Amino acid sequence: MSTEYSGGGDLTFSLKVMWGGREKPTRGPRPGLSVERIVEAAIRVADSEGLAALSMRRIATELGVGTMSLYRYVPGKNELVDLMLDAAYGEGLEPGRTPEQEAEALRGKGWRAGLEEIARGSWALHLRHPWILQVSQARPVLGPSSIKGLEIALRVLDGIGLDEFEMMKMITLVDGYVTGTARIIVEAGQAAKQTGVSDEQFWQAQEPFMTRLLDDARFTTLRRVADAGVFADVSGADPSAGDDGFEFGLQRVLDGIEAYVTAGREAR
């Protein structure tokens, strides 16, 4: 079992569906399903049972249809995942509002507050849909939602003294930080379900090795950190415990960006 790949199949089909460029059939029986309903069901399954449980048979059962019926609407599983991604990305966006309006609202309190809000939105999105992190975004199929999100982020950073390359790099930086941290924190919550190994079993198995380790003279710093209680809440059940770490790191990242922005401004 390996990671899903985005953009792996009939690309033109996915793009047409996402941008609304497919024509309705006139003849034949009325379609009993729709791409939207399939995508919705698939997201529901992935949210609650994880991407591992997302099979075409499972989705068909969820919708009460035959497995192969899905292939009348979606060319394959790869394309379905593409559509799931774009649907998820679109959740935070008001469909009626233009990127300009969204960006203006975000920039009300300055670019830093705007970027902060974007990062928090992305963080929350990954908490809601942990399966996104398991889909390789290598060459993301550019759907309307991701494009819209990119335009908004660019507008937030526009006019503060960065050139186009720098703007894009900053967005990559924040995105990299958010998704990287989300992977570490979010997946921990899912691990028990996915692996069938409970948190207790997991730490119990590691414990003898850990205690022996902490007495080792080579790992004195680790021991001090462990004694301070840094790992105490790792096995804890509080899912929002990761939020503190996220916020802390986010501020450091934004500090780094701000230092660059102000330095560039002074140089002018």
Add this chain to the structure above:
Amino acid sequence: MSTEYSGGGDLTFSLKVMWGGREKPTRGPRPGLSVERIVEAAIRVADSEGLAALSMRRIATELGVGTMSLYRYVPGKNELVDLMLDAAYGEGLEPGRTPEQEAEALRGKGWRAGLEEIARGSWALHLRHPWILQVSQARPVLGPSSIKGLEIALRVLDGIGLDEFEMMKMITLVDGYVTGTARIIVEAGQAAKQTGVSDEQFWQAQEPFMTRLLDDARFTTLRRVADAGVFADVSGADPSAGDDGFEFGLQRVLDGIEAYVTAGREAR
């Protein structure tokens, strides 16, 4: 097909193998294989063909043995992935040197240079073994290599005015940035192989949608960025193109950390 999970199976077995706590059999035929050889072959396959191609049958073929023979040495695929991870993490570490020695060498030019080097090492590791990014590190099985790496990183940050929690947060921050960015950049290079869609095909399929998009008044900023050539090298073949973006972001992250460290020092 969904992401591999680390720590999914017989945990104690993986831990014993990693920490060298398994006894040799006395009776019976000599083992024709070894865990090390299997792990090595598995990494070879994953490196060259991707995690998707890593099946027990494939590994067995690689080694010229029957598929089920592998199960004499490894309880299952999950455990094998655990071992692959620890083996990969161990690559950058000199086996003979203690964490103290490694950390001292890194700290020679200050904590920032040390952290920088750790980040670059991790970046290079992910370039060498892209499959690592496809393995969920939710609850990483703590092997000697990852523990050693953590101890080294902690020592690099020790004594510069951060408390234990802050030290750990900084490490999470840098790790999150490195892996997050690596995912974005590294996987792009693998996408063509994995999906069977060439780069040309991919961008050709998206082009009509993109050009229509760029004429849209709602996406003027995106258009300006595209015209500046920011996306020009995305489809390019140069794999080291991502290095610039990585280095740029890394410096911003380190700036953010440095600002926090010096602010804390002044407060004292």
Add this chain to the structure above:
DNA sequence: CATAACTTCGTACACCGTACCCAGTAAGGG
């Protein structure tokens, strides 16, 4: 009303991880 276009979906195939089992091999105890 025949036809063409469209739907639903059962069957089948190649792949996966791996449980089970049996045959072959080598050391230890008598």
Add this chain to the structure above:
DNA sequence: CCCTTACTGGGTACGGTGTACGAAGTTATG
């Protein structure tokens, strides 16, 4: 010495996956 015991090798089989193919039913159009 040989028999028991522990071990290795690996064939077969089972239940899962994505999906190609094709048969059967439904509906608008010429």
